[in-house]
Amino acid sequence: MTTPSATPLVEAKGLSKIFHTGGLFRRGRAVQAVRAVDAGVARGEALGVVGESGSGKSTLGRLMLGLMPASGGTVSFDGRPLGRTSGRDWRALRRRMQIVFQDPYGSLDPRRRVGAQIADGLAIHRVGDAGQRAERVAGMLERVGLDPSHAQRYPHEFSGGQRQRIGLARALASGPDFLVADEPVSALDVSIQAQIVQLLAELRRDLGLALLFISHDLPVVRHLCDRVMVMYLGRVMEEGTAEAVFTSPAHPYTRALISATPQLRPDRRADRILLAGDPPSPSNPPSGCVFRTRCAHARPACAEAVPELRPHGESRRVACIRAEEIA
């Protein structure tokens, strides 16, 4: 693992996002997708964001890219706050951060040739002329393990794995420093998944990218990321180095998550912690700690205040007031 440089390239402070269901006039319910999240990714570092559906991990990814206005908190990129930038320099920033999506079949424009889509990043910002762009496209295709002649073909002529590679090529063509990968491999078969994970690891190392890897598949995150952040119902439960979080999970939810992941080798299967019931609805989360309704160690105190993310050991922080007791 490369040692990540200290100062984070992208940093979110107290980030939160509220969605309002309901039309133009009607005041629908307010859904708190992300609640006061701090997250930072340094250049060359890979931060894994893990959580189940409805945990707000995708929303966090889009907020940090500035694709969505935040309801609260700030996102700064390379020291400059994103919120207030607008117009031209907002677009200039766009070149330096990119995204890769989950669904291989929805992430490419079916009507345009693959080469043209990869060159979009350059064409939009009018970088170089047509010749240079074609060259760059060929280089990128090779870099992601595809044949440069594929540039002339259309997306429907490729398999799921190949499409994800094209998505990567498109994102990296304009030379970004920060890449958000939103569940890039969940839709793929195991064998193809492993290929893409390998590719991502190589690219991160070679290009010194700051990578935000969003996934619900713990083993993949464990393999690929330096640090991990576990989210539940919009809040961060636990955050720390991958090693620490996976080997000795501190937060009850992390423990349940890890124990629920099916293990190949029987010896790995610790006694299974089965969570009762379903996650509460995000429009009226429980008071205090949002996980308390399903936590085996919940106490009345958990309901009073929202637990702070407090350091627990040297390279980890936990949002659970009873973390020490149940270690």
Place this chain on the structure above:
Amino acid sequence: MKRLWIPGALVAAVILLALLAPWLGLADPVKQDIAQRLAGPMPGSPLGRDEFGRDVLSRLIWGARTSLGVAFAAAAIAGILGTMLGLVGGWFRGIGELLTVRSMDIILCFPPVLLALLVVTLLGPGAGTLILVLSVLYLPGFARVTYAEVLSARSHDYVEAVRALGAPTGRILLRTVLPNIAGPVLVQLSLAVAAAVVLESGLSFLGLGVVPPAPSWGLMIRGARATMEQSPLLLLWPCAALSLTILAMNLLCDGLRDAVDPRTPAARPRPRLIDRMLPGMLPPTERTGAVLDLQGLTVEIATPRGRIRPVEDVSFSVRPGETMAIVGESGSGKSVTATALMGLLPPAARPVAGAVWLGERDLLRLDEPALRALRGGAMAMVFQDPMSSLNPVHRVGDQVAEAIRAHRTMTAKAARAEALGLFRRVGIADPERRLDAWPHELSGGMRQRVMIAMALANRPGLLIADEPTTALDVTVQAQILELLAELQRETGTAMIFITHSLGVVAEIADRVTVMYAGQVVEQGDAAAVFAAPLHPYTRALLAATPDGDGQPAGIPGVVPQPHAFPTGCRFAPRCSHAVAACEAAPVMLDETQGGRLTRCIRWTELANGAECAA
């Protein structure tokens, strides 16, 4: 595309005829010859003369020119304006939407003929006014179609991607969104033209459309109606021309819509001639007291590009209380096998070889009523996507009760009570209230529990679970796996568990069958197979599964398509141990002494050499 050709040619012919009118050497459509009034077919005017003695044929063709000209112009204007409004409305929700799409409702409130009348009286009759009226009338149609398409296009990732690349909104709308909604808009355009021709003739018929003496089909029909008694034929020509053109356009629209709309399944199912295979065609094979015994099942599907066999020579058996896992990547044929068992194959698919013994009966040779009695009774199935497997318009309790009453006659109340017990049995909290819940009110995990309750309703001997937890979160998956294991222990049901995740197989399976490209490549006790996989594919799969330590190694290449299965070992092109012999001839299943099966001619060599995972 055949459907497109005929109407397309017809429409093209009409348009060509209209365009070439001036050069066809037709008589002047406007010059009157009162003496020849209402004359029948005569030299120079094959279709005779109208009430002013004008040549009917030339008026028909020039009429086409006016009618189609007005229709195309109106449809184009409405198309351009409507699409723009829809784009703006769909992209800038809120105020944009109100201004563009909601304002269309006002136009829709107007009775169409009144709108035409008001505009015509205001601006005076004539082609120009007519075009204005028609384009206003068809504006809402375009705006709504575009609005809906933009909303759906917006949800795709490729639009978000271009936005992330920093493209300005204008570029996104024009370069990315517009081309992708071109199809439905085109269909709407051709629909609008067809409708415009009808309305133009209607308005001209009422005297509100084209000003005489310019010819138009509507005017010709109006004139001919007055002289219906003297010469009924006069009425026939314009009506026929009008109807034929619109018919051609409508058929063209249908063809366009099918070509554009990806959803319509391409393959037209053609039922094969021979029905079920004749009983007794195959030698009876002895049965081993298993709940289910599959022997050499082969399924063939007729596709436009020829017959394919996604499942070939699949055999396995499941004993009571035992869980047989079927693992394989997408395209391996595991789901087709399950559907074939249940007899739920689409019309184009047909089991062509092998036998499927459920107890004493071979499912492949049962007629539909007998097989239906088993479905949901002796054998039941749970599907992958709980979101769409329950009927959204019926309450979940009723759907479970329905399964019960399909096999046992009892009163609705009794069935409901039993369903309540089943709900409690599968661990649904607060079952009384949840019985009357609608599917969309339940979470994914809850819905899957309902599916399991429905499957176990009639205490099946065999439960087939087709990737039941793939669409669920990992914590919920753990709950469901636990539930299935518990139920199996309790009821002794035999279970076939289909999945692509080796982790899940390790957790739940007693025996495992690995499938690749429609064939069984390895079969045996799960623990043994995981400990020492014999087939290179199984070994590569295990290596690719990240489990904390070791670098997950991808398998190069792609799963072959059913149309292009290699003759020899189907994994050879991707196998690191492949040799020339592998690709020579089809490989048979070998049986090891421990009762394990593998389909690899070099398995002994590889096993002895105990090479570490490649």
Place this chain on the structure above:
Amino acid sequence: MVGGSRCITMTRRALLGAGLSLPFLSLPGRAQSADGILRFGLSAFPPNLQPWVSTGAAAGTVKLMLHRSLVTYDSKGQLRGELAESWSVDDEGAWVFKLRPGCVFQNGDPVTADDVKWSIEQIAGETSTAYMRTQFQGIERIEIPDPQTVRLVTKTPTATLPTWFANYNTFVLSRNSTPSEPIGAGPFRLAGQERGTAIELAAFDKFYKPGFPKLKGIRFTVYADENLRVAALQSGDVDMIEYVPWQSMGTVESDPRLRLDAVEGPFMCVLFNATRPPFDDPRVRQAIAFAVKREDIVKAAFFGRGKPMAGLPIVAGTPWYDDALANGWAYDPAKAKALLAEAGHPDGFQTTLLATAQYGMHKDTAEVVQQHLAAIGIQCELQLPDWSTRVARGTKGQYDIAIHGLAADNNDPDGLTSVIDTSLAPTHGRSFGLKAPKTVDALARGRAEFDPAKRVEIYKEMQRAALEEVPLAGLAWRSQGYGLDRRLTGFTNLPGALTTSSGATLEETSFT
């Protein structure tokens, strides 16, 4: 002698009409009418039955049954006494009417001179919307020497005053009538009506002519669509219909069970907007009059059912009809071109021709005129707005030349005043701002002349002036036909412009 032009119903023929038609029975034979009730097929539902306001011929036919005036027309088109027994001009030029004794209104009150006086005053009243208001305002004084005599003194001598009272908008009502309850003296009473579809009349037993009306009642049913009207007659749903469409006149004539009674009364003509050159020049107007081959109009617009009219609309057979003058504008394209050249337009000019798309006959006439004018170089662009816009633009003079169709008030030349007296206030029914001093002067003199022989001379002189000044360019007479069951006798279609007043003869109509 002044009289507003008579109104005849401009049928809404080919175009729009909501109507009700009794379903004709499927058996081909004609159904028998029940007990003396005449079933009459109207072409439009009368907008309203106000006695003095003109709202179309359909209303006129019904009003003629409900009310009576001093005089009306007999079957040969001559005046005949109704409420008045006799009428004459005294030496001071005032008209004296002797009332017929024993006439009673439908509420039983006797008809007296006071009722006549009250009715005339209502019509001539300041706030009246009556059709003959301006003419009746020409009456200076109304004297009642005795209850049975009325003496009318007019500001200027008017020879044609009696014809005013033959019009179906100048009925004599009982003086205690109210606007919503007019009490007339007609042969039938209003028994009921179903809005938009039918009107029922019942015979009035104490009608002043003994033995009349011969029918027990009349049921008017509206068939706006002409084809359906004819179908209803053929199947026997109705006993007679008005406005038999030209294309069906042949079938009615040839049907043994039916009888067609057609008369050429209404006519089509061209009007000019003389405020817009070149139509201020009479020679251009004459050129247009000579350019049109009128036989084509009759054939194309009226299926041959009509007669060309190459002069003023003077009814043939009347004393002032002169064959030569009636063909003053006979078709002569060469002369038309010469006149155009003389007027400074050797190779013609561009202009617009206003008509309406709402009535088939207007549109068809306009199309034929357009072709013939094009033949002599006048390129007309057809403007066919709906009827209301046509009326509005006609009154405001927003046109160059226009097609118009109407019928005179009566067969007396003075009935043409409203269409050729261009000195009157502008309206769509007359040419706009056109100076025809000699014609207008001859009209006035004719109206004031009591001696019939002198009137004939004056009106011949008027025709000659009109041929030269062209206040309107006559085109063609239109045939107007009633279709009847052969068993009906007593009904006659009055000649010439009086065809719309034929309703008056319904009182003598009966089944044989």
Place this chain on the structure above:
Amino acid sequence: MIAGLARRIATSLALAWIVATIVFLALHMVPGDPAELLLSTGGIAPDPATVAELRSRLGLDRPLADQYFDFLSGLPQGDLGNSLVDDYPVAQEIALRLPRTLELIGAGALLAVVFGIPAGTWAAMHRGGTFDRVASGLAALLLAVPVFVVGTLLILLMAQALRLMPAGGFVPLAQDPVQHLTLLALPAIAIAKGLTAIVFRMTRSSVLDALSRDYVRTARAKGLSPARVLVHHVVRNALSPVLTVLGLQMGTMLGGTVLVEYVFNWPGLSTPLLHAVEARDYPMVVGIVLTVSGLFLLINLAMDLLYAVLDPRIRAT
């Protein structure tokens, strides 16, 4: 749910009011004066003085704003003013004519449902079969032939040639039910022509879509009989979009039956609307338009409610 409903009703009323206002203003801009028109029936030239007098009596010489507010103030009590032609209350005319148009459209819709839905379902079940191809072709043909052509041919054939049916017209139901229905037959067929084709195509595509859904496969996996699967699961889901489209079509038909009414001489609401515009009878036109657009919006609302009843997912929002 109720709040949503109230809001929807409010927007509908606002829309109807906007439409009425637009028509009111447009009519006054259109050339042609009702008073002059009334007095020049039959081409005669009215005396300008009497025209002016009639204008003042009808209140047409008052400023536009006053006339508009009179119209508005009358609305709440349902008083739409009187016709300028014969002073007959507009509301009564509408009350007389509207049921006949609704009856016509209702009959047409009934035929469309009775023929369209079963045919559509059968064609979808046997997609690509001969019935499917023939029925789809027929539907395309029905859509192609304009209604006034069908009307004319029907009259030519049934009434004049074969004399089987009356050529058109209307007899109140109370007066002679049998005759009323025979008179209703032909125009209803003409209206049903278009509607049936639309319902057929909509049902076919909707059933096809439902057949491809997972819950149908679940139903078959439960061992339900094909008939039960078809009725209880497939058609039950396919119905709601079909009924909504049918509702919308009936809504637009309200003002659009003029061609059928004209050809068959059926005294519905569309024909007096055209007459009123011709005679510039402002109160009548605005009254009818308000009724038609009001009903159109009402039908839309009803269809939305029906959709919510049929599909619980919609009910939740």
